[in-house]
Amino acid sequence: DAGVIQSPRHEVTEMGQEVTLRCKPISGHDYLFWYRQTMMRGLELLIYFNNNVPIDDSGMPEDRFSAKMPNASFSTLKIQPSEPRDSAVYFCASTEVLDTIYFGEGSWLTVV
Protein backbone atom coordinates (compact mmCIF):
# COMPACT_ATOMS: atom_id res chain seq x y z
CA ASP A 1 0.00 0.00 0.00
CA ALA A 2 1.26 3.49 -0.83
CA GLY A 3 0.26 4.93 2.51
CA VAL A 4 -1.52 8.21 3.07
CA ILE A 5 -0.82 10.53 0.19
CA GLN A 6 -0.88 14.28 0.57
CA SER A 7 -0.50 17.04 -1.96
CA PRO A 8 1.02 19.46 -2.41
CA ARG A 9 4.09 18.71 -0.30
CA HIS A 10 5.09 22.35 -0.25
CA GLU A 11 3.13 25.48 -1.03
CA VAL A 12 3.98 29.14 -0.78
CA THR A 13 1.11 31.51 -1.31
CA GLU A 14 0.27 35.13 -0.78
CA MET A 15 -1.99 36.33 1.97
CA GLY A 16 -5.59 36.36 0.85
CA GLN A 17 -5.26 33.50 -1.60
CA GLU A 18 -7.21 30.29 -1.37
CA VAL A 19 -5.28 27.20 -0.40
CA THR A 20 -6.48 23.65 -1.00
CA LEU A 21 -4.70 20.70 0.55
CA ARG A 22 -5.53 17.21 -0.62
CA CYS A 23 -5.39 13.80 0.96
CA LYS A 24 -5.86 10.23 -0.19
CA PRO A 25 -6.23 7.91 2.80
CA ILE A 26 -5.23 4.28 2.90
CA SER A 27 -7.84 2.14 1.21
CA GLY A 28 -10.26 0.59 3.66
CA HIS A 29 -9.62 3.07 6.44
CA ASP A 30 -12.85 4.47 7.84
CA TYR A 31 -11.33 7.35 9.79
CA LEU A 32 -9.56 10.36 8.35
CA PHE A 33 -7.91 13.09 10.38
CA TRP A 34 -6.50 16.52 9.58
CA TYR A 35 -3.84 17.89 11.91
CA ARG A 36 -1.86 21.10 11.97
CA GLN A 37 1.61 21.34 13.47
CA THR A 38 3.45 24.50 14.47
CA MET A 39 6.28 25.16 16.88
CA MET A 40 4.06 27.28 19.07
CA ARG A 41 0.97 25.08 19.27
CA GLY A 42 2.33 21.63 18.61
CA LEU A 43 0.20 19.06 16.82
CA GLU A 44 -3.45 20.06 16.77
CA LEU A 45 -6.36 17.95 15.62
CA LEU A 46 -8.45 20.10 13.28
CA ILE A 47 -11.20 17.71 12.20
CA TYR A 48 -11.84 14.04 11.75
CA PHE A 49 -14.22 12.03 9.59
CA ASN A 50 -15.72 8.60 10.06
CA ASN A 51 -17.17 6.95 6.97
CA ASN A 52 -16.87 10.28 5.13
CA VAL A 53 -18.95 12.12 7.73
CA PRO A 54 -17.35 14.92 9.79
CA ILE A 55 -17.55 13.83 13.41
CA ASP A 56 -15.65 16.50 15.29
CA ASP A 57 -14.60 19.82 13.80
CA SER A 58 -14.10 21.62 17.07
CA GLY A 59 -10.43 22.07 16.28
CA MET A 60 -11.04 24.01 13.10
CA PRO A 61 -9.70 27.45 13.99
CA GLU A 62 -12.27 29.61 12.25
CA ASP A 63 -14.64 29.92 9.34
CA ARG A 64 -11.79 30.42 6.93
CA PHE A 65 -11.08 26.72 7.27
CA SER A 66 -13.27 24.05 5.73
CA ALA A 67 -12.82 20.33 5.12
CA LYS A 68 -14.69 17.91 2.94
CA MET A 69 -14.64 14.21 2.25
CA PRO A 70 -16.75 13.58 -0.84
CA ASN A 71 -15.82 9.91 -0.95
CA ALA A 72 -13.82 7.30 0.92
CA SER A 73 -10.65 7.94 -1.06
CA PHE A 74 -10.35 11.71 -1.03
CA SER A 75 -10.46 14.65 1.34
CA THR A 76 -9.64 18.33 1.08
CA LEU A 77 -8.77 21.01 3.59
CA LYS A 78 -9.38 24.49 2.30
CA ILE A 79 -8.27 27.83 3.71
CA GLN A 80 -9.93 30.91 2.25
CA PRO A 81 -8.63 33.55 2.59
CA SER A 82 -5.23 32.47 3.84
CA GLU A 83 -3.28 34.48 6.41
CA PRO A 84 0.40 34.37 7.47
CA ARG A 85 -0.58 32.78 10.79
CA ASP A 86 -1.88 29.77 8.85
CA SER A 87 1.70 28.87 7.97
CA ALA A 88 2.25 25.38 9.32
CA VAL A 89 2.64 21.75 8.38
CA TYR A 90 -0.72 20.13 7.73
CA PHE A 91 -0.93 16.38 8.20
CA CYS A 92 -3.58 14.04 6.99
CA ALA A 93 -3.88 10.65 8.67
CA SER A 94 -6.13 7.65 8.43
CA THR A 95 -6.95 4.54 10.38
CA GLU A 96 -9.23 1.55 10.27
CA VAL A 97 -9.82 1.55 13.99
CA LEU A 98 -8.60 3.91 16.69
CA ASP A 99 -5.45 2.03 17.54
CA THR A 100 -2.88 2.81 14.86
CA ILE A 101 -2.93 6.01 12.88
CA TYR A 102 -1.03 6.27 9.62
CA PHE A 103 0.22 9.72 8.78
CA GLY A 104 1.04 11.28 5.46
CA GLU A 105 4.27 13.19 4.99
CA GLY A 106 2.53 16.52 5.42
CA SER A 107 1.88 19.63 3.39
CA TRP A 108 4.22 22.49 4.27
CA LEU A 109 2.30 25.72 3.88
CA THR A 110 3.87 29.16 3.93
CA VAL A 111 1.63 32.21 3.61
CA VAL A 112 3.51 35.43 2.92
Added chain:
Amino acid sequence: SQQGEEDPQALSIQEGENATMNCSYKTSINNLQWYRQNSGRGLVHLILIRSNEREKHSGRLRVTLDTSKKSSSLLITASRAADTASYFCATDESKLTFGQGTILTVHP
Protein backbone atom coordinates in the same frame (compact mmCIF):
# COMPACT_ATOMS: atom_id res chain seq x y z
CA SER B 1 -8.81 18.82 25.21
CA GLN B 2 -8.00 15.37 26.47
CA GLN B 3 -4.68 14.77 24.81
CA GLY B 4 -1.83 12.87 26.37
CA GLU B 5 0.83 15.07 27.86
CA GLU B 6 4.43 14.03 27.48
CA ASP B 7 7.34 14.87 29.72
CA PRO B 8 10.06 15.87 29.78
CA GLN B 9 9.76 18.37 26.96
CA ALA B 10 13.33 17.66 25.92
CA LEU B 11 15.83 14.95 26.73
CA SER B 12 19.47 14.85 25.74
CA ILE B 13 21.55 11.71 26.24
CA GLN B 14 24.62 9.92 24.96
CA GLU B 15 24.49 6.98 22.61
CA GLY B 16 24.17 3.75 24.53
CA GLU B 17 22.22 5.28 27.40
CA ASN B 18 18.58 4.56 28.08
CA ALA B 19 15.89 7.18 27.45
CA THR B 20 12.66 7.34 29.41
CA MET B 21 9.69 9.46 28.46
CA ASN B 22 6.41 9.78 30.29
CA CYS B 23 2.83 10.39 29.27
CA SER B 24 -0.16 11.37 31.38
CA TYR B 25 -3.79 11.34 30.30
CA LYS B 26 -7.09 12.32 31.81
CA THR B 27 -9.84 9.79 31.15
CA SER B 28 -10.35 6.06 31.06
CA ILE B 29 -8.88 4.50 27.96
CA ASN B 30 -8.98 1.33 25.91
CA ASN B 31 -5.48 1.79 24.57
CA LEU B 32 -2.52 4.15 24.53
CA GLN B 33 -0.13 4.55 21.65
CA TRP B 34 3.34 5.95 21.19
CA TYR B 35 4.48 7.63 18.01
CA ARG B 36 7.77 8.93 16.72
CA GLN B 37 8.36 11.89 14.42
CA ASN B 38 11.63 12.49 12.65
CA SER B 39 12.32 16.06 11.67
CA GLY B 40 10.26 17.08 8.66
CA ARG B 41 8.32 13.83 8.49
CA GLY B 42 4.94 12.50 9.54
CA LEU B 43 4.39 10.60 12.75
CA VAL B 44 5.05 6.88 12.76
CA HIS B 45 3.30 4.45 15.08
CA LEU B 46 5.70 2.68 17.44
CA ILE B 47 3.72 0.61 19.87
CA LEU B 48 0.27 0.23 21.38
CA ILE B 49 -0.58 -0.93 24.87
CA ARG B 50 -4.11 -1.87 25.88
CA SER B 51 -5.74 -0.93 29.15
CA ASN B 52 -5.54 -4.51 30.46
CA GLU B 53 -1.79 -4.68 29.84
CA ARG B 54 0.85 -3.37 32.20
CA GLU B 55 3.95 -3.75 30.11
CA LYS B 56 4.82 -4.38 26.50
CA HIS B 57 8.07 -4.83 24.61
CA SER B 58 9.05 -4.28 21.01
CA GLY B 59 12.73 -4.56 20.21
CA ARG B 60 14.53 -1.88 22.22
CA LEU B 61 11.22 -0.30 23.25
CA ARG B 62 9.50 -0.99 26.51
CA VAL B 63 6.16 0.59 27.37
CA THR B 64 4.44 0.49 30.73
CA LEU B 65 0.92 1.55 31.61
CA ASP B 66 -0.47 2.45 35.02
CA THR B 67 -4.19 3.01 34.65
CA SER B 68 -4.57 3.93 38.32
CA LYS B 69 -2.21 6.86 37.81
CA LYS B 70 -3.34 7.45 34.24
CA SER B 71 0.23 7.40 33.05
CA SER B 72 2.52 5.56 30.69
CA SER B 73 6.23 5.48 30.09
CA LEU B 74 8.30 4.70 27.03
CA LEU B 75 11.79 3.36 27.59
CA ILE B 76 14.28 3.16 24.75
CA THR B 77 17.23 1.01 25.72
CA ALA B 78 20.74 1.30 24.33
CA SER B 79 19.86 4.44 22.43
CA ARG B 80 21.36 5.27 19.05
CA ALA B 81 21.88 8.54 17.27
CA ALA B 82 19.14 7.44 14.86
CA ASP B 83 16.65 7.50 17.75
CA THR B 84 16.87 11.29 17.73
CA ALA B 85 13.28 12.39 17.12
CA SER B 86 10.17 13.69 18.82
CA TYR B 87 8.01 11.17 20.65
CA PHE B 88 4.28 11.52 21.23
CA CYS B 89 1.60 9.59 23.03
CA ALA B 90 -2.09 9.44 22.21
CA THR B 91 -5.10 7.58 23.51
CA ASP B 92 -8.22 6.30 21.82
CA GLU B 93 -10.38 8.24 24.25
CA SER B 94 -8.76 11.50 23.25
CA LYS B 95 -9.67 10.70 19.65
CA LEU B 96 -5.98 10.49 19.06
CA THR B 97 -5.08 14.05 19.90
CA PHE B 98 -1.46 14.57 20.83
CA GLY B 99 0.54 16.51 23.37
CA GLN B 100 3.60 18.63 22.67
CA GLY B 101 5.85 15.60 22.61
CA THR B 102 9.28 14.88 24.00
CA ILE B 103 12.23 15.92 21.87
CA LEU B 104 14.92 13.28 22.26
CA THR B 105 18.47 14.02 21.17
CA VAL B 106 20.97 11.19 21.22
CA HIS B 107 24.57 12.32 20.86
CA PRO B 108 27.01 9.97 19.13
